[in-house]
Amino acid sequence: MLEGTGVTKKFGGLVAVSNFDFSVEQGQIVGLIGPNGSGKTTLFNVITGFYPADGGRIVFKGREITRDKPYQIAKLGIARTFQIVRPLLSLSVLDNVAIAVLYGRENMSSMAKGRMRALEILKFVGLESKKNILAHQLVAAERKRLELARALAIKPEFLLLDETFSGLSDMEIQEAIKLIYRIRDDLGITIFLIEHVMKAVMGTCEKIMVIHYGVKLAEGKPEEVSKNPSVIQAYLGKRHA
Amino acid sequence: MQLLMLVVIVFLFAFPFIRPPLFFLTLLFSVFMYVGLTESWNLMGGYTGYVSLGHVTFFAIGAYTTALFLNRFGISPFATAILGGVFAAMVAALVGYPVLRLKGAYFTISTLLLAVVMQLIFMNWEFVGSSTGLWFKLLPVTMETNRLIFYEVMLALATLITLLVRWVEKSKLGAGLIAIREDEDVAKTIGINAPWLKVQAFILGAFFAGIVGGVYGYYMSYIHPDITFNINTSLLILLMAFFGGCKTWAGPLLGAVILSLANQLIVTFIGAEISRILYGLLLIIVIIFMPNGVIEYIKVPQILRKERTP
Numbered sequence: 148m149l150e151g152t153g154v155t156k157k158f159g160g161l162v163a164v165s166n167f168d169f170s171v172e173q174g175q176i177v178g179l180i181g182p183n184g185s186g187k188t189t190l191f192n193v194i195t196g197f198y199p200a201d202g203g204r205i206v207f208k209g210r211e212i213t214r215d216k217p218y219q220i221a222k223l224g225i226a227r228t229f230q231i232v233r234p235l236l237s238l239s240v241l242d243n244v245a246i247a248v249l250y251g252r253e254n255m256s257s258m259a260k261g262r263m264r265a266l267e268i269l270k271f272v273g274l275e276s277k278k279n280i281l282a283h284q285l286v287a288a289e290r291k292r293l294e295l296a297r298a299l300a301i302k303p304e305f306l307l308l309d310e311t312f313s314g315l316s317d318m319e320i321q322e323a324i325k326l327i328y329r330i331r332d333d334l335g336i337t338i339f340l341i342e343h344v345m346k347a348v349m350g351t352c353e354k355i356m357v358i359h360y361g362v363k364l365a366e367g368k369p370e371e372v373s374k375n376p377s378v379i380q381a382y383l384g385k386r387h388a
Numbered sequence: 389m390q391l392l393m394l395v396v397i398v399f400l401f402a403f404p405f406i407r408p409p410l411f412f413l414t415l416l417f418s419v420f421m422y423v424g425l426t427e428s429w430n431l432m433g434g435y436t437g438y439v440s441l442g443h444v445t446f447f448a449i450g451a452y453t454t455a456l457f458l459n460r461f462g463i464s465p466f467a468t469a470i471l472g473g474v475f476a477a478m479v480a481a482l483v484g485y486p487v488l489r490l491k492g493a494y495f496t497i498s499t500l501l502l503a504v505v506m507q508l509i510f511m512n513w514e515f516v517g518s519s520t521g522l523w524f525k526l527l528p529v530t531m532e533t534n535r536l537i538f539y540e541v542m543l544a545l546a547t548l549i550t551l552l553v554r555w556v557e558k559s560k561l562g563a564g565l566i567a568i569r570e571d572e573d574v575a576k577t578i579g580i581n582a583p584w585l586k587v588q589a590f591i592l593g594a595f596f597a598g599i600v601g602g603v604y605g606y607y608m609s610y611i612h613p614d615i616t617f618n619i620n621t622s623l624l625i626l627l628m629a630f631f632g633g634c635k636t637w638a639g640p641l642l643g644a645v646i647l648s649l650a651n652q653l654i655v656t657f658i659g660a661e662i663s664r665i666l667y668g669l670l671l672i673i674v675i676i677f678m679p680n681g682v683i684e685y686i687k688v689p690q691i692l693r694k695e696r697t698p
Binding site: 197216218226227233235236237238242246247250251252256257258261297300301 | 560635
């Protein structure tokens with residue numbers, strides 16, 4: 148469904164993502180892991196059009212999107228969340244989602260209808276009781292849900308999640324994992340996620356890619372990847388490999 | 389609330405017919421003018437968060453367009469004020485795309501430069517009267533009728549602009565602009581074509597400012613680059629919007645009314661020098677203690693919030 152070949156992104160002399168190949172099939176939950184600064188978020192920014200790629204090709208459902216702008220990519224059905232959540236702080240929780248409904252793929256023009264649809268989405272992520280409070284009053288776990296709700300509001304077919312589990316308690320992670328399964332199973336949305344919380348990745352993803360210094364180290368089922376010596380070396384150092 | 393507003397508007401329209409001293413009509417004319425300018429500025433400055441100092445340019449272009457069409461083609465200024473708006477909008481479209489790529493202080497500085505450069509161009513452009521300025525042919529009526537007509541026209545214009553801006557605020561366009569103000573990157577990820585929306589708001593604001601400028605020019609009957617392109621007008625607009633609170637349509641309205649009245653009254657009864665000092669102090673106090681403007685301390689926001697609930 149989403150496929151990248153030879154994707155490269157440079158910042159001056161630093162090659163943040165180097166000749167990276169990836170593919171995510173429809174209905175999969177795929178994880179992208181790697182140490183800090185390995186290029187995970189950079190790759191997401193290239194996919195969503197925030198950084199222009201310096202090389203390679205990205206194809207979504209048979210259509211090349213390498214040179215598309217972020218809003219065009221959103222309109223094609225790729226939604227994303229940000230690593231550090233970015234709610235529209237001075238707006239209500241409901242309006243945060245409603246604006247995304249209006250400008251997303253449903254392309255509504257009435258704010259009232261947008262809010263009605265937004266309310267359904269808030270129910271789906273379990274935030275409907277907070278609909279009228281301002282986004283800056285939410286606690287961290289709620290902000291993460293809002294971030295998800297806003298991404299879902301554009302009616303995507305593909306969802307890029309940037310460290311959705313970080314900063315959550317074990318309980319909250321369990322709930323978030325359930326929510327992610329529901330997003331895939333009930334809404335039929337394919338998921339590509341970056342994660343640091345190993346437990347969460349191993350339990351959730353069908354396929355994992357490991358990126359290190361912008362290069363793909365390994366790819367495969369979670370249990371294969373976790374046994375891969377070069378992956379262990381990248382995370383824990385040479386002695387443990 | 390809406391009933392109260394209606395009563396106030398009807399009263400204002402009827403006000404000249406109780407034959408008040410002309411001073412009041414002159415005073416209120418300038419209040420209405422600043423309401424129109426501040427509301428139109430707010431599309432960009434308030435909702436979108438792009439603080440422009442170039443608004444006076446669009447105002448002045450409106451005034452000049454109107455004067456030129458009257459003097460060269462003899463078309464009534466009240467009709468060509470609209471054309472003034474169109475010309476202002478065209479200039480906004482031309483400068484909008486490049487200038488709106490800049491953010492924060494860089495955007496503000498480049499709009500300041502726009503205002504300064506346009507003033508210099510008009511100062512040296514023979515066709516528009518350069519530094520001698522332009523005269524309007526006067527309306528063939530008495531002073532009283534003249535003031536009455538301009539009062540009513542500017543009041544109608546200010547009302548219309550305020551209502552339209554209010555409508556935009558609650559529309560899809562307004563929602564998109566507010567999303568851009570809150571976080572432009574997030575706005576893009578939810579499918580908002582940010583550059584296009586910003587240009588739309590910029591053009592719309594310029595259009596309204598141009599019409600206001602057209603009527604103002606005819607009212608003054610003489611325009612000169614030093615008066616029409618005066619950067620102080622831009623600053624006043626900005627102060628009024630921030631004073632009132634620029635996140636809602638009601639804030640700039642309130643700010644424009646209070647500050648232009650206060651300014652005029654202080655100038656008339658105390659003195660122009662004191663007025664600047666008081667004005668500045670007032671602004672400092674508001675920015676420090678009421679960063680969201682005085683509107684926050686009035687009941688209006690709660691009413692707005694109620695309307696937001698589906």
